[in-house]
Amino acid sequence: MSPRPPPRVWQKIERDPSNQLHVIIVGAGLGGLGAAIAILLAGHKVTVLESASEIGEIGAGIQVLPNSSRILISWGLEDKVTKHATMPRYANMIGWKGNHLSRMDLHAYGEALGTPFWDFHRANLHRCLLDRAIELGAKLHVKSRVQTIEYSKDGLAAAAVLSDGRTMSADLIVGADGISSTLREVLLGKPDPPLPTGDLAYRLLIDAKDMLDDPELENFIRDPQVNYWIGPDAHAVNYVLRGGELFNMVLLVPDDMPAAAMTVDGNVEEMQALYKDWDPRIGKILRLCQSVQKWKLCIRPTLEQWSHESGTFTLLGDAVHATLPYLASGCGMALEDGAALGLCLARLTDKSREQKLRALKVYEECRKERTERVVNRGNYQQYLYHVHDGEAQRERDMRLKKFGEIDEQLLKNPEAITQPRSESGDDPLPWRYYGVGGWLLTYDLEKDVERRWEQVRAQDRARALL
Secondary structure (H helix, E strand, C coil), rough: CCCCCCCCCCCCCCCCCCCCCEEEECCCCCCCHHHHHHHHCCCCCCEEEEECCCCCCCCEEEECHHHHHHHHHCCCCHHHHHCEEEEEEEEEEEECCCCEEEEEEEHHHHHCCCCCCCCEEEEHHHHHHHHHHHHHHCCCEECCCCEEEEECCCCCEEEEEEECEEEEECCCCEEECCCCHHHHHHHHHHCCEEEEEEEEEEEEEEEEEHCCCCCCHHHHHHCCCCEEEECCCCCEEEEHHHHHHHEEEEEEEEEECCCCEEEEEEEHHHHHHCCCCCCHHHHHHHHHCCCCEEEEEEEEECCCCEEHHHHEEEEEEHHHHHHHHEEEEEEHHHHHHHHHHHHHHHCCCCCCCCHHHHHHHHHHHHHHHHHHHHHHHHHHHHHHHHHCCHHHHHHHHHHHHHHHHHHHHCCCCHHHHHHHCCCCCCCCCCCCCHHHHHHHHCCCCCHHHHHHHHHHHHHHHHHHCC
């Protein structure tokens, strides 16, 4: 029995037209589809608009932490997603020359928290979310690029204006159009491009069969773990996908891409040269690579206000708080956003502006500080992972060792790591309890929404008495 019980599976609310919203979600990525699921479970109607000619997901691997797997399970997806998931045993921190620094027992944490660490191919996770959204009644439109939002004169509705001249009206529009968001700029009323971080990512997938014949590499496949090599100005991450069929490798290095480019084809020899002096196992893996792409890594600092004053338009996911992938939490925060918005909209008893504004206020209060902390800690991990050999590196490695010993003691009483902490700690392995695990992994979204809803309702009552 886990110290923390598994999540309840949400049941779909039945509504009549007097309190059922029509919600348009702009963007059919992981965050947009997650929001669709949560809002459909709340009993509202959902239309998803996607600018691409078909709905799908590019990319390679994605890590889902226990706070995020809790949401997927609550949406009724456990049986579907586990078919595609790998459950890594440890997260390992390794020096750039191959020396083991520290580890985190992911299975033990998952047992204590009641929900697991999962690794997916993005396409598999995306398909599961898409199928669930359709099953619940979502309507999807491709080739539907939204250029701007217009608001009705009565303030009760908004219209998505598409590039082909069509308009589609709804009681609420949710902008989930990703890091290069048009709708963020619509809300702000000015250009607001993503901020480059100085890093880029090489993303590659290796056929696992090619590694099984090498005694130095085969254990990466046979005993799935998440491995982080950390070194001067760069790091590397790898883990197994699809039950041992694929090996996902991400290399994080200084950005040398053109300023305007977000994704370009990479040069394999150039990539290999960047890691020629690192752990020889990395070199062996990279020699199995035939082609690669480079992705510029950008962030989105949070906004002062996520929603329009009419209560008919809000933002979600990377459009409002894109982060470096160094906490493996970009997808998780978008899924939490969608879940929080769905829970807030589940509490509506009518379609009035006042109730929508309350729901969006609670949604924003639940999400703003938490997502900002993730962005900030991701920036800090960039520094921690990339320090050069020397005093700062030795101090970091000493902390990794010390907190590893502390973590082993904590896991002797697993209930200890289920107790929420409000502050971050100094552990450089961030998901452990004294890194950010104490507030990131232990989060109870349903309780947070309930608590903040009551606070906002009390504030509204107090204002009414003035």
